[in-house]
Amino acid sequence: MDMDLHADGAREEREPRSGGANLLVFLALLPLDALVGGYAWLVVGIGGWAAAHNGAEAAVPATELLVSGGVLAAVGPALCWGRYWGAAVAQFVLTAVLMAWLLSFYG
Structure with missing residues (x-):
């Protein structure tokens, strides 16, 4: 029997988690x-430092x-699956801001 169905056949909707639970999950993910x-x-900094000392143009460490x-963004779907949608949005925003900031060093 499908666990999402009531006895009358109506489908049970999955409710999102509370704001406090989303905040706690997001804070728990901050060490990762x-x-x-x-x-x-560190990769961006060391690459720029090495290029500056060699007199070469710094190359973007794309890989x-x-x-x-990708690792940080992969956490988002896992959070969505657990119904922590607020934490997933915050994770995606944090990842986008971090990557844009790191790429800004390369002009």
């Missing part, structure tokens, strides 16, 4: 965000930024 975002920031942005 800091770890992955810190790695991306590292795509992977780290």
Whole structure:
């Protein structure tokens, strides 16, 4: 039997989580965000530093930024599946802002 159906055959709607629960989940994910975002920031910084000391033009570390942005963005669908839609939106916004900020160093 489908667990989302009532005895009369009407489908039970899944309610979103409360704002407090979304905030707690988002705050719990901040260490992961800091770890992955810190790695991306470190790659951008070291790449720029090395290029400056070699006298070369700094190249965008596209692979590292795509992977780290992808890891952070992949958390969003998992949050949506758990009905933490507010936390998922905040996660996507944080990822977009972080990646745009890191890419801004390359003009």
